[in-house]
Amino acid sequence: MKDMLTPYVTDDGRQIGETLMDMRNITLRFGGVEAIKDISFNIQEGEIRAIIGPNGAGKSSMLNVISGFYNPQEGEVWFRGKKRPPMKPFQVARLGIARTFQNIALFEGMSVLDNVMTGRLNHMNASMFSQALWKGRAEREETENREAVERVIDFLEIQAIRKTPVGRLPYGLKKRVELARALAAEPKLLLLDEPMAGMNVEEKEDMSRFILDVNDEFGTTIALIEHDMGVVMDLSDRVIVMDYGRKIGDGTPHEVRNNQEVIDAYLGVSHD
Numbered sequence: 577m578k579d580m581l582t583p584y585v586t587d588d589g590r591q592i593g594e595t596l597m598d599m600r601n602i603t604l605r606f607g608g609v610e611a612i613k614d615i616s617f618n619i620q621e622g623e624i625r626a627i628i629g630p631n632g633a634g635k636s637s638m639l640n641v642i643s644g645f646y647n648p649q650e651g652e653v654w655f656r657g658k659k660r661p662p663m664k665p666f667q668v669a670r671l672g673i674a675r676t677f678q679n680i681a682l683f684e685g686m687s688v689l690d691n692v693m694t695g696r697l698n699h700m701n702a703s704m705f706s707q708a709l710w711k712g713r714a715e716r717e718e719t720e721n722r723e724a725v726e727r728v729i730d731f732l733e734i735q736a737i738r739k740t741p742v743g744r745l746p747y748g749l750k751k752r753v754e755l756a757r758a759l760a761a762e763p764k765l766l767l768l769d770e771p772m773a774g775m776n777v778e779e780k781e782d783m784s785r786f787i788l789d790v791n792d793e794f795g796t797t798i799a800l801i802e803h804d805m806g807v808v809m810d811l812s813d814r815v816i817v818m819d820y821g822r823k824i825g826d827g828t829p830h831e832v833r834n835n836q837e838v839i840d841a842y843l844g845v846s847h848d
């Protein structure tokens with residue numbers, strides 16, 4: 577495949593593989609507004625990749641392109657070595673891309689367990705008809721779905737609140753339930769839109785640990801948007817910096833922190 581980068585091992589010993597997602601010359605317009613201007617970057621298998629930049633830079637637009645909420649007017653999206661045609665979000669989800677939202681999007685009246693279960697919808701293949709004909713298959717699917725959900729609930733340490741309606745939970749836990757729902761889909765690529773927004777220090781520490789553990793334990797590739805620079809620089813293997821729809825930096829946290837254009841546009845002062 578073109579533009580495939582070399583697999584590498586991170587400083588903390590994690591194996592990073594070949595290119596999973598390759599965004600080529602993406603341009604996205606809303607009427608006269610160019611939210612994304614001719615941006616290319618890739619995400620390698622196993623990486624934690626951050627997208628940062630000032631308000632209105634185009635970060636959410638980019639995440640929405642990856643997840644199929646918007647189809648760009650120009651450019652190509654490649655996933656797992658194949659060019660992806662324009663798709664609807666549910667089709668993208670079926671390819672193995674799951675996401676969380678900037679403003680939590682859970683069913684407040686439903687229990688934690690039921691909310692996490694909705695993350696399995698893409699794995700529920702047995703139609704009503706086949707369920708009637710092949711009871712065994714439907715039962716096997718149901719068991720698999722339950723097991724996957726229980727694994728995630730254990731992993732994210734939310735057993736104690738599994739029966740609680742989500743509307744009753746504090747903000748930090750809601751964010752964790754949203755992560756659980758995305759993980760229940762067993763994605764290849766997990767997209768997190770401001771996972772720490774509105775959290776206190778302790779909640780941020782918890783969320784950081786869970787993100788690292790998910791990446792480590794399940795080998796999930798993660799792309800995230802985040803405003804908390806400390807968190808971004810600690811978590812990420814590589815960082816893309818956007819400004820006014822353009823890409824102005826791309827590299828390791830160290831490289832990005834010392835990139836003069838990035839310092840001028842966003843960071844203000846060198847953070848090293």
Ligand SMILES: Nc1ncnc2c1ncn2[C@@H]1O[C@H](COP(=O)(O)OP(=O)(O)OP(=O)(O)O)[C@@H](O)[C@H]1O
Nearest residue numbers: 606609610611629630631632633634635636637638
């Ligand atoms: N649905 C839309 N319709 C019209 N313009 C939009 C739409 N979504 C985003 N934009 C515009 O595109 C540009 C990029 O917005 P976007 O939300 O992607 O930025 P962002 O970097 O995620 O900002 P923030 O950090 O504030 O969330 C902005 O000028 C915004 O007003």
